[in-house]
Amino acid sequence: MPILYNLGSAALTNEAKSIIDNNIYEMMVGKPEISVEIASHTDARGDDNSNLSLSQRRAESVVNYLVSKGIKRGRLVAKGFGETKLLNRCANGVECSESEHQKNRRTEFRVIQ
Numbered sequence: 001m002p003i004l005y006n007l008g009s010a011a012l013t014n015e016a017k018s019i020i021d022n023n024i025y026e027m028m029v030g031k032p033e034i035s036v037e038i039a040s041h042t043d044a045r046g047d048d049n050s051n052l053s054l055s056q057r058r059a060e061s062v063v064n065y066l067v068s069k070g071i072k073r074g075r076l077v078a079k080g081f082g083e084t085k086l087l088n089r090c091a092n093g094v095e096c097s098e099s100e101h102q103k104n105r106r107t108e109f110r111v112i113q
Contacts, residue, residue: 002106003062008046010057012065016107020065024109028071035075035113038062043101044083044092056080062107077112 001023003016012020024036040058042051059078067073083091086104090096 002108004102005058005105005107007043007101007105008054010054010061012061017065020062021069025066025069025071027111028066028075033113034111035077037077037079037110037112038107039079039081039110040107041081041085041104042083043104044086044090044094045101048082052080052082054080055082058107 001019003012003019005011005016006013028034028036038059040055040062042055042058044051046054056078057080059080063073063076063078066076083104087106088096088100088103090100090104
């Protein structure tokens, strides 16, 4: 289950923390041998380079949150993809609703070991 962000923000919402706690954190505590890739994305609004930086900050905010709960940093890989992997048609210059844009402002998780 992905977590979503407010526009221009890398801050974790209470809902995002709950999803992390109940899914990723619990899984990592129960399976100490696994590592997780944290892949963060932005919508297409804003400058491409700024979005790449923002997505990396989003991934790192998840890493820092999990580390604060006792997960070893070496088990987490933060990757920011900016607006390179949109889930819908909402690319640069395309008019979309706020809910359509929000689908692209996400962090996804993938077990890598």
